[in-house]
Amino acid sequence: MSTSPRATRRTVGITEVARHAGVSPGTVSNVLNRPERVAATTRRKVEAAIAELDYVRNSSGSSLRSGRSGSVGLLVLDVTNPFFTEVARGVEEEAATAGLAVVLLNSAEQQDRQRRNLRLLAEQRAAGAVVMPVDDDLSDLVWLARQGTAWVALDRGDVSEEVGCSVSVDNHAGGLAAGRHLIGLGHERITFLTGPFAIEQVRRRHDGLREACAEAHLDPDQAVRVIEQPQLNADHGERAVDAVLAGGPRRRPQAVFCANDQLALGLMKGLGRRGIRVPEDISVVGYDNVDFADLVHPGLTSVAQPKFDLGRSAMRLLISELNDPDHRHERTWFTPELVVRGSTAARRT
Amino acid sequence: MSTSPRATRRTVGITEVARHAGVSPGTVSNVLNRPERVAATTRRKVEAAIAELDYVRNSSGSSLRSGRSGSVGLLVLDVTNPFFTEVARGVEEEAATAGLAVVLLNSAEQQDRQRRNLRLLAEQRAAGAVVMPVDDDLSDLVWLARQGTAWVALDRGDVSEEVGCSVSVDNHAGGLAAGRHLIGLGHERITFLTGPFAIEQVRRRHDGLREACAEAHLDPDQAVRVIEQPQLNADHGERAVDAVLAGGPRRRPQAVFCANDQLALGLMKGLGRRGIRVPEDISVVGYDNVDFADLVHPGLTSVAQPKFDLGRSAMRLLISELNDPDHRHERTWFTPELVVRGSTAARRT
DNA sequence: CACTCGGATTGAAACGTGTCAATAACTTTC
DNA sequence: GAAAGTTATTGACACGTTTCAATCCGAGTG
Numbered sequence: 001m002s003t004s005p006r007a008t009r010r011t012v013g014i015t016e017v018a019r020h021a022g023v024s025p026g027t028v029s030n031v032l033n034r035p036e037r038v039a040a041t042t043r044r045k046v047e048a049a050i051a052e053l054d055y056v057r058n059s060s061g062s063s064l065r066s067g068r069s070g071s072v073g074l075l076v077l078d079v080t081n082p083f084f085t086e087v088a089r090g091v092e093e094e095a096a097t098a099g100l101a102v103v104l105l106n107s108a109e110q111q112d113r114q115r116r117n118l119r120l121l122a123e124q125r126a127a128g129a130v131v132m133p134v135d136d137d138l139s140d141l142v143w144l145a146r147q148g149t150a151w152v153a154l155d156r157g158d159v160s161e162e163v164g165c166s167v168s169v170d171n172h173a174g175g176l177a178a179g180r181h182l183i184g185l186g187h188e189r190i191t192f193l194t195g196p197f198a199i200e201q202v203r204r205r206h207d208g209l210r211e212a213c214a215e216a217h218l219d220p221d222q223a224v225r226v227i228e229q230p231q232l233n234a235d236h237g238e239r240a241v242d243a244v245l246a247g248g249p250r251r252r253p254q255a256v257f258c259a260n261d262q263l264a265l266g267l268m269k270g271l272g273r274r275g276i277r278v279p280e281d282i283s284v285v286g287y288d289n290v291d292f293a294d295l296v297h298p299g300l301t302s303v304a305q306p307k308f309d310l311g312r313s314a315m316r317l318l319i320s321e322l323n324d325p326d327h328r329h330e331r332t333w334f335t336p337e338l339v340v341r342g343s344t345a346a347r348r349t
Numbered sequence: 350m351s352t353s354p355r356a357t358r359r360t361v362g363i364t365e366v367a368r369h370a371g372v373s374p375g376t377v378s379n380v381l382n383r384p385e386r387v388a389a390t391t392r393r394k395v396e397a398a399i400a401e402l403d404y405v406r407n408s409s410g411s412s413l414r415s416g417r418s419g420s421v422g423l424l425v426l427d428v429t430n431p432f433f434t435e436v437a438r439g440v441e442e443e444a445a446t447a448g449l450a451v452v453l454l455n456s457a458e459q460q461d462r463q464r465r466n467l468r469l470l471a472e473q474r475a476a477g478a479v480v481m482p483v484d485d486d487l488s489d490l491v492w493l494a495r496q497g498t499a500w501v502a503l504d505r506g507d508v509s510e511e512v513g514c515s516v517s518v519d520n521h522a523g524g525l526a527a528g529r530h531l532i533g534l535g536h537e538r539i540t541f542l543t544g545p546f547a548i549e550q551v552r553r554r555h556d557g558l559r560e561a562c563a564e565a566h567l568d569p570d571q572a573v574r575v576i577e578q579p580q581l582n583a584d585h586g587e588r589a590v591d592a593v594l595a596g597g598p599r600r601r602p603q604a605v606f607c608a609n610d611q612l613a614l615g616l617m618k619g620l621g622r623r624g625i626r627v628p629e630d631i632s633v634v635g636y637d638n639v640d641f642a643d644l645v646h647p648g649l650t651s652v653a654q655p656k657f658d659l660g661r662s663a664m665r666l667l668i669s670e671l672n673d674p675d676h677r678h679e680r681t682w683f684t685p686e687l688v689v690r691g692s693t694a695a696r697r698t
Numbered sequence: 699c700a701c702t703c704g705g706a707t708t709g710a711a712a713c714g715t716g717t718c719a720a721t722a723a724c725t726t727t728c
Numbered sequence: 729g730a731a732a733g734t735t736a737t738t739g740a741c742a743c744g745t746t747t748c749a750a751t752c753c754g755a756g757t758g
Contacts, residue, residue, distance in 0.1 A: 011416075013714055024738045029716055039736060056496060059472045060413035061714035064743050067360075069409065079437055079453075085428045092455060101469055104428075104453035106441060120450055123408045147405060234644055265644040272646050291429075295583055295614040296645045297621050362744055373708045378746060388706060410744035413713050 012055045021049035032057065063125055068148070071101040072318065073121040073129035075114065079106045081262070082290045083307060084132070087154070090311025091130055098319050100127065107134055109231075115140050122147040128318045130154055130311070135198060138163060152318045154310065158200060159331070165317045167310060167332040171201045174303040174336035175208020178257050178285045181301070181338055183216045186347035187255040187283060191225045193240055193267060194259035195232035202259045205287065209257055225253065232259060237266025241274060253282065254347055261286035261293050264300055268343070279345035289339050298342025305336050361404045370398035381406065412474055417497070420450040421667065422470040422478035424463065428455045430611070431639045432656060433481070436503070439660025440479055447668050449476065456483055458580075464489050471496040477667045479503055479660070484547060487512060501667045503659065507549060508680070514666045516659060516681040520550045523652040523685035524557020527606050527634045530650070530687055532565045535696035536604040536632060540574045542589055542616060543608035544581035551608045554636065558606055574602065581608060586615025590623060593631075602631065603696055610635035610642050613649055617692070628694035638688050647691025655683050 014032075018025040023042060030038045031046045038046075049055075063069035074091050076084040088104060095102045103126075107114035114134050121129050121144065128150040131141060141151055142163065152165040159166040182190055192209055194202050210220035227243050229236040237258065244267065245252050258264035264286030268278055278284050278298060286293060289304035313332055321327045363381075367374040372391060379387045380395040387395075398404075412418035423440050425433040437453060444451045452475075456463035463483050470478050470493065477499040480490060490500055491512065501514040508515040531539055541558055543551050559569035576592045578585040586607065593616065594601050607613035613635030617627055627633050627647060635642060638653035662681055670676045 011714090014716095015714080025714090026716080026718095026738060026740095027736085030737085033716075037736080042736080056468065056471050058413070058474065058714055060409045060418065060474060061743095062716070064407070064409035064413050064745085065714080065716045067743075079434045080431065082429065082431065085434060088428055088455075106437075119405065122405050125407065125409060234640065265641070269644050269646070291583065292614070292641045292644070295618050295641070297618070360744090363746095364744080374744090375708060375710095375746080375748095376706085379707090382746080386706080391706080407744055410713095411746070413715085413744080414746040416713075 012053045013058070014055075017046065017049045017053055017055050020053060021045045067125065068127050069125050070099065071103055071124070071126055072315075073103050073105055073117070073126050073131075075105045075107055075117050075121075075129060075131045077107055077109050077132050077134065079104070082292065083261075083288045083305070086291075086307035087311035087314075090308040090313075091315045092311075094312045094315035094319070098315075100319075107132075109134055111135065111137075118144050121149055125149070128152070128322055130314045130318060132156070136200065150318060150321045152314045152321070154314045156200060157204070157333075161329040161331055163329070165321060165329045165331070167314045167317060167334070169305045169310065169334045169336050171204030171336075172208040172211070174287065174305075174338075175205035175210075175257075176212050177208075177336065177338040178205075178287070178303055179209040179212025180215070181340065181344065182255045182257065182283060182285065183212055183218070185255070185283065185344060187253075188218060188223055188347075189225075189251075189253045189255075190223055191227060191244055191253040191256045192259070193227050193229070193237065193244065193256050193263055195229055195236075195263070197228060199232075205257075205259055229263070232263055234262045234266035234269070237263035237268075238270040240267060241270030244271075245274065245276070255283040255285070255344070257285045259287055261288045261290040261300060261302055264302070264343075265292065265296060268296065268300070278343050280348065283344040285344060293339075294341070301341045301344040302339050303336045304339045306334050310334060361402045362407070363404075366395065366398045366402055366404050369402060370394045416474065417476050418474050419448070420452055420473070420475055421664075422452050422454055422466070422475050422480075424454045424456055424466050424470075424478060424480045426456055426458050426481050426483060428453070431641065432610075432637045432654070435640075435656035436660035436663075439657040439662075440664045441660075443661045443664035443668070447664075449668075456481075458483055460484065460486075467493050470498055474498070477501070477671055479663045479667060481505070485549065499667060499670045501663045501670070503663050505549060506553070506682075510678040510680055512678070514670060514678045514680070516663045516666060516683070518654045518659065518683045518685050520553030520685075521557040521560070523636065523654075523687075524554035524559075524606075525561050526557075526685065526687040527554075527636070527652055528558040528561025529564070530689065530693065531604045531606065531632060531634065532561055532567070534604075534632065534693060536602075537567060537572055537696075538574070538600075538602045538604075539572055540576055540593055540602040540605045541608070542576050542578070542586065542593065542605050542612055544578055544585075544612070546577060548581075554606075554608055578612070581612055583611045583615035583618070586612035586617075587619040589616060590619030593620075594623065594625070604632040604634070604693070606634045608636055610637045610639040610649065610651055613651070613692075614641065614645060617645065617649070627692050629697065632693040634693060642688075643690070650690045650693040651688055653686045653688045655685075659683060 014028045015025050018028045028046055031043050078084055092102050105117040111134050118140050126149050130152050132154045133156055153159045155168050157168040192206055197203055213220040213223045227240055229240055264284050268284055286300045286302040289302040293300040293302045363377045364374050367377045377395055380392050441451050454466040460483050467489050475498050479501050481503045482505055502508045504517050506517040541555055546552055562569040562572045576589055578589055613633050617633055635649045635651040638651040642649040642651045
């Protein structure tokens with residue numbers, strides 16, 4: 001509603017609103033932050049002035065004064081991975097109920113990018129952060145907490161309550177479930193196709209698989225072969241096909257358990273190219289139960305993680321840490337669930 | 350390196366650094382922002398003090414004083430859609446070169462969420478924003494510009510240079526390419542499976558398809574049937590299968606052109622359930638060429654958009670607008686490219 | 699040697715908000 | 729109707745930074 005399109009930049013502040021409404025700046029501030037403390041009639045006057053002047057609050061000013069900003073960071077390992085975006089939705093939804101703005105940051109699985117992003121959060125005096133750490137080194141997070149920014153670690157089980165809150169999924173149980181399923185179908189030569197073992201989640205899933213073998217009186221060293229790829233994406237899944245099939249039809253695995261759906265889907269594509277049928281020739285199991293797992297043909301059997309709830313409860317933990325003055329760090333565990341689809345079948349031979 | 354773990358919160362500011370280095374606060378500020386203006390020896394002194402005190406800049410203070418913050422917003426329609434996350438990568442990479450921090454916001458295709466997020470950017474005095482608008486109503490963006498936050502519209506062709514910069518892909522050309530491909534394969538009954546026609550991109554793709562018909566001397570009204578779904582996701586693609594197959598084998602379409610890969614993948618799943626084979630019984634074409642298009646079987650023929658470059662050039666435009674004082678709004682066009690895979694084949698009958 | 703010039707540094711004044719002790723206005727009580 | 733109590737409002741200050749005119753210093757010049 002400005003008169004001239006190129007009017008000089010007027011900078012409407014709390015003081016101008018106050019003048020316009022005939023009250024003091026302090027009252028305007030109260031209307032904005034603790035409306036219950038101000039009488040209804042003056043509140044309406046102030047609100048009218050705000051609307052008329054098209055006042056928009058300057059969050060730099062407020063967070064400078066109060067020492068903390070009203071936004072929280074969400075640092076994910078890979079914005080491209082559907083697993084993380086689903087988690088992000090959970091975080092966002094919960095943050096919205098607390099009136100917190102979420103800034104999404106991407107570490108792309110690189111330590112220096114993680115460090116840069118954490119520093120950014122410190123500079124912005126972010127209220128808190130939900131972080132999926134790239135590796136076991138949590139020293140940067142400890143630093144962040146010392147700067148006054150609280151955090152919750154996501155999907156990393158080995159964070160002790162001494163250091164901070166965490167919410168994670170039981171990766172051992174996931175590996176165990178996948179292993180039991182495959183062994184139950186009669187498979188005795190299983191390949192574990194994975195990313196770097198430096199990733200804790202991957203190690204646990206592997207352990208779970210091996211435990212399933214032991215349960216069934218199979219020697220894990222005999223039954224399980226490991227193929228380690230540098231990254232957990234579809235491209236590396238496809239490239240792994242040679243290694244998976246090495247040894248010819250007699251020694252090739254009857255089933256492949258992939259540490260990740262992307263790997264599994266890539267592998268399935270590679271197998272298709274080779275003319276190997278899934279599940280007739282080889283069963284495939286993925287991990288994460290990404291939406292797309294249901295869209296390929298055959299549907300991908302996968303270990304489902306409660307992605308949305310994961311994000312939501314991480315944010316809840318963070319909010320409680322922000323509000324509760326004598327908060328003790330907590331650890332929340334989720335249990336994964338196997339979703340069986342067409343990519344796994346009973347052993348044929 | 351603090352002595353006691355629960356030391357009282359010291360708030361190391363620019364002034365304390367100055368005192369420690371034996372210079373004035375102004376000099377410290379210069380070291381941080383225009384290092385070339387300060388002599389090498391004093392600069393080193395200041396840097397030493399910064400390191401020793403573990404000083405971390407308070408961005409609230411600086412953006413309060415300077416009137417603008419050093420971060421830009423990226424407002425996407427759907428964080429869950431791989432298309433947008435790929436765009437986000439391009440934006441991020443380019444922003445990093447300019448030292449800008451990107452905050453990723455999600456409008457979830459809802460107008461009120463878009464509005465809320467734009468308001469947030471105004472409150473934070475963001476330097477700029479890359480925005481994918483939810484609909485044709487750009488008034489909130491005009492408002493944002495009046496608040497001093499520059500923006501670039503992404504993937505919306507009808508933004509005039511009067512209003513702002515934009516970068517988009519020629520959706521008409523995409524529809525045309527898909528149509529030519531299908532008609533070239535001999536298909537004469539084509540269904541256009543789409544989201545709401547309120548979305549401009551969708552209308553253009555439809556126009557392109559019809560033009561392809563006209564080129565081939567087919568009456569578009571005869572050849573093209575439209576099925577409109579409320580959302581562009583896999584779920585609605587799958588649900589559309591009844592409508593697609595309506596009319597029985599004789600009247601059913603020979604090919605389906607989907608406005609979106611998610612729709613296409615959902616549809617393919619639904620067709621599989623019904624025992625309809627792709628491409629033998631029906632050819633399917635998608636749009637966006639999402640990574641997963643290559644992972645399903647058969648591979649999904651799709652119209653590829655230069656996702657990464659789209660994000661990158663939007664950010665470039667924004668940066669030039671921020672730096673160049675007498676900037677004129679620009680419009681950048683990209684041309685999509687058809688990627689042929691296994692989901693399309695010549696007409697059988 | 700006096701003078702000028704240019705680069706390096708300083709110091710104080712904002713930027714817009716939240717806080718809090720102090721005051722004002724209003725209500726209740728006896 | 730005055731005192732005591734309660735609720736609303738005020739006003740000045742501080743948060744940490746950037747900016748800019750003013751000052752300082754040392755080197756070059758006539």
